[in-house]
Amino acid sequence: MFEHKDKTNISSLGEFKLIDHLTKSFTIAKDETILGIGDDAAILDSKGKHQLISTDMLIEDIHFDIMYSPLVHIGYKAISTNISDICAMNARASQILVSIAISSKYTLQAIEELYVGMRAACEKYDVQLIGGDTSSSVTGMVISVTAIGYTEEKSIVKRSGAKEGDLICVSGDLGGAYMGLQLLEREKQVYLESKEMQPDLEGKDYIVGRQLRPEARKDIIDLLEELNVVPNAMIDISDGLSSEIFHLCKQSNIGAKIYEDKIPIDQLTYDTALDFNLSPTTCAMNGGEDYELLFTIPQADYDKIKNSMDVSIIGYCTALHEGKELITKSGNVVTLKAQGWENFKEKE
Amino acid sequence: MFEHKDKTNISSLGEFKLIDHLTKSFTIAKDETILGIGDDAAILDSKGKHQLISTDMLIEDIHFDIMYSPLVHIGYKAISTNISDICAMNARASQILVSIAISSKYTLQAIEELYVGMRAACEKYDVQLIGGDTSSSVTGMVISVTAIGYTEEKSIVKRSGAKEGDLICVSGDLGGAYMGLQLLEREKQVYLESKEMQPDLEGKDYIVGRQLRPEARKDIIDLLEELNVVPNAMIDISDGLSSEIFHLCKQSNIGAKIYEDKIPIDQLTYDTALDFNLSPTTCAMNGGEDYELLFTIPQADYDKIKNSMDVSIIGYCTALHEGKELITKSGNVVTLKAQGWENFKEKE
Numbered sequence: 197m198f199e200h201k202d203k204t205n206i207s208s209l210g211e212f213k214l215i216d217h218l219t220k221s222f223t224i225a226k227d228e229t230i231l232g233i234g235d236d237a238a239i240l241d242s243k244g245k246h247q248l249i250s251t252d253m254l255i256e257d258i259h260f261d262i263m264y265s266p267l268v269h270i271g272y273k274a275i276s277t278n279i280s281d282i283c284a285m286n287a288r289a290s291q292i293l294v295s296i297a298i299s300s301k302y303t304l305q306a307i308e309e310l311y312v313g314m315r316a317a318c319e320k321y322d323v324q325l326i327g328g329d330t331s332s333s334v335t336g337m338v339i340s341v342t343a344i345g346y347t348e349e350k351s352i353v354k355r356s357g358a359k360e361g362d363l364i365c366v367s368g369d370l371g372g373a374y375m376g377l378q379l380l381e382r383e384k385q386v387y388l389e390s391k392e393m394q395p396d397l398e399g400k401d402y403i404v405g406r407q408l409r410p411e412a413r414k415d416i417i418d419l420l421e422e423l424n425v426v427p428n429a430m431i432d433i434s435d436g437l438s439s440e441i442f443h444l445c446k447q448s449n450i451g452a453k454i455y456e457d458k459i460p461i462d463q464l465t466y467d468t469a470l471d472f473n474l475s476p477t478t479c480a481m482n483g484g485e486d487y488e489l490l491f492t493i494p495q496a497d498y499d500k501i502k503n504s505m506d507v508s509i510i511g512y513c514t515a516l517h518e519g520k521e522l523i524t525k526s527g528n529v530v531t532l533k534a535q536g537w538e539n540f541k542e543k544e
Numbered sequence: 545m546f547e548h549k550d551k552t553n554i555s556s557l558g559e560f561k562l563i564d565h566l567t568k569s570f571t572i573a574k575d576e577t578i579l580g581i582g583d584d585a586a587i588l589d590s591k592g593k594h595q596l597i598s599t600d601m602l603i604e605d606i607h608f609d610i611m612y613s614p615l616v617h618i619g620y621k622a623i624s625t626n627i628s629d630i631c632a633m634n635a636r637a638s639q640i641l642v643s644i645a646i647s648s649k650y651t652l653q654a655i656e657e658l659y660v661g662m663r664a665a666c667e668k669y670d671v672q673l674i675g676g677d678t679s680s681s682v683t684g685m686v687i688s689v690t691a692i693g694y695t696e697e698k699s700i701v702k703r704s705g706a707k708e709g710d711l712i713c714v715s716g717d718l719g720g721a722y723m724g725l726q727l728l729e730r731e732k733q734v735y736l737e738s739k740e741m742q743p744d745l746e747g748k749d750y751i752v753g754r755q756l757r758p759e760a761r762k763d764i765i766d767l768l769e770e771l772n773v774v775p776n777a778m779i780d781i782s783d784g785l786s787s788e789i790f791h792l793c794k795q796s797n798i799g800a801k802i803y804e805d806k807i808p809i810d811q812l813t814y815d816t817a818l819d820f821n822l823s824p825t826t827c828a829m830n831g832g833e834d835y836e837l838l839f840t841i842p843q844a845d846y847d848k849i850k851n852s853m854d855v856s857i858i859g860y861c862t863a864l865h866e867g868k869e870l871i872t873k874s875g876n877v878v879t880l881k882a883q884g885w886e887n888f889k890e891k892e
Contacts, residue, residue: 230594230697231702234703234795235633235702235703235704235795236598236629236630236632236633236703236778236779236780237596237597237598237629237630237632237633237635237691237693238596238597238598239594239595239596239633239700240590240594240595240596240597241590241594241595241697242588242589242590242595244592246578246587246588246589247587247588247589247590247595248585248586248587248588249585249586249588249641249674249675249690249692250584250585250586250641250675251641251643251675251676251677251688251690252643252677253643253644253645253677253679253686253688255645255679255680255681255682255686256682257682258645258679258680258681258682259679281584281585282584282585284584284585285583285584285585285587287585293597293598293599293690295599295600295601295688296601297601297603297606297686326597327597327598327599328599329599329600329601331601331603331606331607332603332606333603333606333686334603334604334605334606334683334684335682335683336682338601338603338645338681338686338688340599340601340643340686340688342597342599342641342690343585344597345585349578349589352587354579354583355582355583355584356583430584431584432584447582447583
C-alpha cells in the first residue's frame with residue numbers, strides 16, 4: 197500500500213554514518229543529560245529526583261504490519277507507547293534510547309520516515325534521544341525503545357497502591373485501537389484479493405488513528421498535578437482494560453467492581469463494533485493498545501476529578517475476596533476474566 | 545549441533561508467567577533500585593552519582609548463530625558485552641533491562657538456558673535485572689539489553705579526552721574472538737557437509753571462548769582505581785582496534801602512532817591465524833568482538849601502570865595532522881584504515 201520512490205541502499209552508508217544521519221535533526225535537550233549520543237554510554241544526572249525506566253520491543257509482523265502502517269506512524273508509536281509506561285508511574289519521560297535492526301528490503305528513505313515519526317514524538321513529548329544502536333536483520337524490522345523519566349519520590353504511583361473503596365478511573369475512551377485494527381485488517385484482505393481496490397477507511401480516521409498513532413496521556417499527568425490528585429495506583433492500558441484491572445488487583449491485593457454503562461466508548465468505536473458483529477463492551481474490555489491510563493483515587497478526591505471531561509469513573513475497589521466483577525447494563529453480575537495478550541494469542 | 549530434550553511450548557505459559565518464570569531466580573539487589581521488575585517502569589535513585597546508560601540489540605544469524613553458540617553463552621554474552629560499554633566509561637554496571645523476542649522454534653527449556661547464562665553474567669558482574677519485555681517473533685531470536693551504571697562525575701572517562709603525548713594502552717589480547725569465529729564457521733561448514741563429523745575444536749578453548757563467552761573488563765576498571773589512574777579517554781573494542789582508534793582520534797581531535805610489535809596477541813590466536821593464512825596483526829587490528837579496553841593515559845602515569853601484566857602500551861597520541869599510523873615490525877610506516885563493522889560487511 198505504501199511505496200518509497202527514492203531508494204538508497206542502507207549499506208552505502210554504514211552503521212556510524214547511519215546513526216549520525218538519522219539522529220542529527222533531533223534537537224530536544226534536557227537538563228539531566230550530561231552526554232547524549234556518541235560515546236559508549238550516555239551520561240545522566242538525575243539531580244536528586246527518582247528515575248523511572250522502561251523498555252519495550254516492537255517486531256515487524258508481530259506488533260506492526262507495514263502493509264497498512266506508514267513508517268512515520270510506526271516510529272511515532274514506538275516512542276509514544278514507551279512514554280506511556282513512564283506516564284503510568286505518574287511521571288514525564290525525559291530521555292529515550294532507540295535501537296533498530298533492519299533488513300535489506302528497507303531503503304534509507306524508508307528509515308528516514310521512521311525517524312521523522314520518532315522525532316515528531318520526541319518533540320510532542322519533549323523527550324531527548326540520547327542513545328541507541330542500528331544493525332541489520334535477516335528479515336523485517338525490530339525496534340527497541342528504552343524510556344527514562346524523573347519525578348519526586350512522593351509523586352510516584354505504582355500498580356500496588358490501590359485501596360478498598362478507591363474509585364477506579366480511566367482516561368479517554370476504549371476499544372478504538374482494536375476496532376481500528378479490525379478495519380485495517382479487513383481492508384488489507386480486500387487489497388490482497390484485488391490490488392485495484394483502494395482501502396475504504398472514509399470517516400474512520402479516529403479509530404484508525406487510535407491504532408496507528410496512539411498518544412501517551414501525558415496531558416492526564418498534567419491534569420492530575422493541576423487538580424492536586426495523586427492516584428493510589430496506576431497502569432496504562434496496553435493489553436486491554438480487563439487485563440490491566442487484573443494486574444492492579446493482583447498487585448494491590450484487592451477486588452474490583454466495574455459498571456458496564458460507565459465504560460467510555462466512542463460512538464465510532466461502538467458503531468464499527470456492531471458492523472463487525474462484535475460487542476462494543478468486549479472490544480473495550482479486551483481490545484488493548486488504547487494506551488489510556490487506568491488509575492484509582494481515594495473517594496475523598498471525587499470532587500476534584502468529577503468535572504474532568506476526559507476521565508471516567510468506571511467502578512470502585514472492593515475487598516480481595518469479593519473478586520473482580522462486571523455489572524452489566526441489565527444489572528447482571530459477571531465475573532471478569534483476564535484477557536489481553538495471553539488470550540488473543542489463542543484466537544489468532 | 546545442540547539439542548534440547550525437554551520441549552515445553554512457550555505459548556502454554558503466556559507473557560506474564562514467562563517473565564515471572566524466567567526472572568524469579570535472579571537474586572542480585574542493588575542500593576539504587578527502588579523498584580525492579582513488575583510495574584510499568586523500574587524506579588531508580590542514583591543517590592547523587594552520575595548515571596551511565598547504554599543499549600544494544602542482538603539478532604539471530606546477524607550477531608549470533610545457534611548452530612554453534614549454546615544459548616547459555618548467548619545469554620551471557622548479551623549481558624557482558626553491554627556491561628563492557630559501561631566499563632568503557634570507567635564505571636561499573638549496576639542494573640540491566642532485557643527484552644527478548646522469540647519464534648515458536650524455541651522451547652521453554654531453550655529460553656531457560658538463555659536466562660541461565662544471563663543470570664551467570666549478572667552474578668559475575670554484580671548487576672541487577674530490573675525490567676524487560678518478552679514477545680514473539682516471526683523468525684529467530686532478538687535480544688535487546690539496556691545497561692545502567694553509576695560513578696562520580698570526576699571518574700567518568702569519555703572517548704573525547706585523549707591528549708597529544710598520551711600513552712595508548714590496551715587490556716588483554718586481541719584477535720582471539722575473530723579467530724574463534726573463523727574456527728566455528730569452518731567447523732559449521734564441515735558439519736553441514738557431513739552431519740556425522742563432530743566439530744574439532746580440541747585445544748582451541750581459549751579463542752572459541754573469546755568468541756562465544758567474552759568478558760567485560762570490569763577487573764581493569766578495578767585495577768585503574770587501585771593504581772589511581774584515570775584515563776583521559778577510553779572505548780571498548782567491539783569493532784576492532786583500528787576502528788576504535790579512529791573513534792578515539794576523531795572525538796579527541798588527535799592522531800595516533802601504533803607499534804605493531806606492541807599489539808598483544810595470544811600464541812593460540814597467532815598460530816590459528818597462520819593456519820588460516822591470515823596475518824595475525826590484521827586479525828588483531830580488525831577482528832572485533834574482543835571487548836578489551838582501549839584507553840589513553842598521561843605519560844606521567846607510566847610508572848603506575850608499567851608493571852600491570854594485563855595492560856599493553858601499544859603507542860602514543862600525536863597531533864591531529866600527523867594522522868593515524870602503524871609502525872610495522874620491519875619499521876615501515878603504514879597509514880591506518882578504519883575497518884571493523886563497516887568494512888567486514890563488504891567482505892561477507
